[in-house]
Amino acid sequence: xxxxxxxxxxxxxxxxxxxxxxxxxxxxxxxxxxxxxxxxxxxxxxxxxxxxxxxxxxxxxxxxxxxxxxxxxxxxxxxxxxxxxxxxxxxxxxxxxxxxxxxxxxxxxxxxxxxxxxxxxxxxxxxxxxxxxxxxxxxxxxxxxxxxxxxxxxxxxxxxxxxx
Amino acid sequence: xxxxxxxxxxxxxxxxxxxxxxxxxxxxxxxxxxxxxxxxxxxxxxxxxxxxxxxxxxxxxxxxxxxxxxxxxxxxxxxxxxxxxxxxxxxxxxxxxxxxxxxxxxxxxxxxxxxxxxxxxxxxxxxxxxxxxxxxxxxxxxxxxxxxxxxxxxxxxxxxxxxxxxxxxxxxxxxxxxxxxxxxxxxxxxxxxxxxxxxxxxxxxxxxxxxxxxxxxxxxxxxxxxxxxxxxxxxxxxxxxxxxxxxxxxxxxxxxxxxxxxxxxxxxxxxxxxxxxxxxxxxxxxxxxxxxxxxxxxxxxxxxxxxxxxxxxxxxxxxxxxxxxxxxxxxxxxxxxxxxxxxxxxxxxxxxxxxxxxxxxxxxxxxxxxxxxxxxxxxxxxxxxxxxxxxxxxxxxxxxxxxxxxxxxxxxxxxxxxxxxxxxxxxxxxxxxxxxxxxxxxxxxxxxxxxxxxxxxxxxxxxxxxxxxxxxxxxxxxxxxxxxxxxxxxxxxxxxxxxxxxxxxxxxxxxxxxxxxxxxxxxxxxxxxxxxxxxxxxxxxxxxxxxxxxxx
Numbered sequence: 228x229x230x231x232x233x234x235x236x237x238x239x240x241x242x243x244x245x246x247x248x249x250x251x252x253x254x255x256x257x258x259x260x261x262x263x264x265x266x267x268x269x270x271x272x273x274x275x276x277x278x279x280x281x282x283x284x285x286x287x288x289x290x291x292x293x294x295x296x297x298x299x300x301x302x303x304x305x306x307x308x309x310x311x312x313x314x315x316x317x318x319x320x321x322x323x324x325x326x327x328x329x330x331x332x333x334x335x336x337x338x339x340x341x342x343x344x345x346x347x348x349x350x351x352x353x354x355x356x357x358x359x360x361x362x363x364x365x366x367x368x369x370x371x372x373x374x375x376x377x378x379x380x381x382x383x384x385x386x387x388x389x390x391x
Numbered sequence: 392x393x394x395x396x397x398x399x400x401x402x403x404x405x406x407x408x409x410x411x412x413x414x415x416x417x418x419x420x421x422x423x424x425x426x427x428x429x430x431x432x433x434x435x436x437x438x439x440x441x442x443x444x445x446x447x448x449x450x451x452x453x454x455x456x457x458x459x460x461x462x463x464x465x466x467x468x469x470x471x472x473x474x475x476x477x478x479x480x481x482x483x484x485x486x487x488x489x490x491x492x493x494x495x496x497x498x499x500x501x502x503x504x505x506x507x508x509x510x511x512x513x514x515x516x517x518x519x520x521x522x523x524x525x526x527x528x529x530x531x532x533x534x535x536x537x538x539x540x541x542x543x544x545x546x547x548x549x550x551x552x553x554x555x556x557x558x559x560x561x562x563x564x565x566x567x568x569x570x571x572x573x574x575x576x577x578x579x580x581x582x583x584x585x586x587x588x589x590x591x592x593x594x595x596x597x598x599x600x601x602x603x604x605x606x607x608x609x610x611x612x613x614x615x616x617x618x619x620x621x622x623x624x625x626x627x628x629x630x631x632x633x634x635x636x637x638x639x640x641x642x643x644x645x646x647x648x649x650x651x652x653x654x655x656x657x658x659x660x661x662x663x664x665x666x667x668x669x670x671x672x673x674x675x676x677x678x679x680x681x682x683x684x685x686x687x688x689x690x691x692x693x694x695x696x697x698x699x700x701x702x703x704x705x706x707x708x709x710x711x712x713x714x715x716x717x718x719x720x721x722x723x724x725x726x727x728x729x730x731x732x733x734x735x736x737x738x739x740x741x742x743x744x745x746x747x748x749x750x751x752x753x754x755x756x757x758x759x760x761x762x763x764x765x766x767x768x769x770x771x772x773x774x775x776x777x778x779x780x781x782x783x784x785x786x787x788x789x790x791x792x793x794x795x796x797x798x799x800x801x802x803x804x805x806x807x808x809x810x811x812x813x814x815x816x817x818x819x820x821x822x823x824x825x826x827x828x829x830x831x832x833x834x835x836x837x838x839x840x841x842x843x844x845x846x847x848x849x850x851x852x853x854x855x856x857x858x859x860x861x862x863x864x865x866x867x868x869x870x871x872x873x874x875x876x877x878x879x880x881x882x883x884x885x886x887x888x889x890x891x892x893x894x895x896x897x898x899x900x901x902x903x904x905x906x907x908x909x910x911x912x913x914x915x916x917x918x919x920x921x922x923x924x925x926x927x928x929x930x931x932x933x934x935x936x937x938x939x940x941x942x943x
Binding site: 307308309310311313314315317321322336338339341342343345346363367368369370371372373374375381382383384385386387 | 396398399401402405406408409412413426429430512542543545546547548549550551552553625628629633663664665667668669670671672673675676679
């Protein structure tokens with residue numbers, strides 16, 4: 228599935244391994260949160276680089292001890308109408324200061340990508356939007372009322388930054 | 392009244408362009424209907440029984456002449472010459488073509504209006520007291536905070552795909568005219584030691600599971616309001632049920648979690664918020680928005696008006712209208728007046744293009760350019776000099792807008808029902824009209840006094856039947872329409888859910904049963920000064936239930 232990251236199409240080097248499959252020992256893999264928490268301490272004994280895939284009901288606080296060396300967190304959108312992933316992303320980026328890749332996977336559509344990006348996602352795995360559409364979606368608004376993970380100053384603040 | 396600056400204007404303009412793109416992607420098939428649906432819903436576009444319906448936001452019910460004229464123009468050009476004011480202080484157009492909607496939104500943006508978040512599982516249009524800024528019993532004008540909440544909630548990136556829709560209401564008056572206890576969040580502005588803060592109620596609602604809100608917090612200081620709201624929203628977004636749309640509102644989360652545990656979750660989330668996450672609304676910004684709502688420049692006048700009293704003496708119909716539709720103003724010599732959109736036999740909340748233009752003109756001439764929409768589906772001119780009332784009345788009367796029934800038995804909330812809505816089980820409009828005919832005599836109505844009858848055509852409760860003093864709910868029994876009567880509901884500061892009285896009635900039985908309830912009240916009240924709801928609460932429901940089924 229195409230992967231768009233930081234405004235470019237990039238190769239997806241990661242594979243998600245579900246809990247019923249045993250990772251065979253090499254490469255870049257993401258696993259579920261319970262499996263990650265179980266495997267992470269053993270990671271360095273193998274040639275596996277481990278990332279994690281969160282489901283919407285997962286508690287992102289459980290990743291707190293591991294965020295500094297996590298290269299990738301995927302957050303799954305089982306349906307685009309399930310908005311829990313936006314809160315998880317905001318918590319990871321803004322509360323916990325996670326700086327690695329935050330990737331939206333699952334039912335990711337063009338018209339949700341702006342909100343995802345504002346909430347902290349920098350990568351989008353989507354079969355339903357090409358690069359030009361994603362770039363267009365990201366540039367549809369020039370001003371935002373709320374602070375978010377994209378760091379844009381709010382309209383509330385910008386109003387008072389204008390030179391007199 | 393708030394005016395857009397370049398940021399507000401750009402945000403709305405960019406939204407119009409964005410939706411134009413989405414409509415064109417839907418029309419060319421790039422977007423599937425299933426994927427387009429939440430996008431159109433977040434722009435107020437519903438698919439109804441007969442056509443697309445466009446719901447336009449009227450934030451906290453605030454209009455001015457330019458806005459109302461534009462709504463009149465849209466009704467004339469894109470609809471069938473009328474609009475329907477709703478219980479959420481919005482307006483709906485029932486016959487707009489999908490291809491025209493981007494143009495309608497463009498036209499609205501020119502007068503600082505939009506249809507953003509009037510539908511969909513997001514934070515909806517914030518509602519408030521229709522007498523805000525004029526009422527004697529408010530601690531401050533609540534509209535600046537409504538406007539701040541409007542801006543904060545607009546395109547909030549975290550809360551666009553909530554488990555279910557989310558409604559916030561704000562009042563600053565002891566007499567709660569905004570029904571805050573039946574909203575997802577109800578805010579009551581309080582003043583404590585000179586500081587402004589918010590009493591926060593959460594988890595109220597109507598629909599198929601009516602719940603009166605729980606008080607979550609006695610006093611959230613104004614500078615912390617938005618951060619506190621975000622904490623509630625995040626708890627709801629993460630933990631609200633998504634497995635069943637009928638259990639997805641925050642009221643179910645609060646009920647199932649328990650009020651204390653829910654409060655703990657909110658407090659924990661709020662306490663965890665780092666400084667970097669906080670909204671940090673600059674004081675200069677709070678002041679800037681408040682400045683827009685400075686009271687109108689009302690010339691000092693004596694408390695009594697000779698012109699008014701002379702006109703009243705000469706015209707009993709005018710005198711009645713003054714008695715019924717006038718609400719006291721905080722400044723002597725002025726009043727707030729209700730323009731009833733409930734003429735006998737009419738459609739509750741409907742206004743024609745011509746009527747909208749008349750109201751716009753009168754607001755300019757006599758009303759300091761201020762017009763409000765009420766949650767009871769009427770209009771209000773909040774600031775009118777007593778001296779101007781005779782002239783105002785004459786023009787309203789000429790436009791069919793001088794019905795003297797504000798708060799009386801014929802001023803009913805009535806949902807569109809089976810005549811328009813694809814959710815309804817039964818018709819509402821003809822039932823309401825039959826009841827209106829029963830009580831059409833203005834002396835009879837006035838003798839009955841304040842009484843709210845609310846009618847819904849299905850359990851989704853758009854007609855607020857749970858909080859009507861008398862509620863009427865349409866139900867379907869094997870293809871036949873029946874109506875369940877409930878008693879004792881109210882939406883004000885003593886909010887309560889009505890009790891179902893007994894077996895459902897056929898449509899033909901309803902008007903006489905209502906008449907028997909009301910005549911029982913007239914027999915049993917201590918005096919004409921005791922309103923229906925107080926007699927009911929004093930005596931209990933039994934005599935009234937017996938009256939309903941007296942024909943059995």
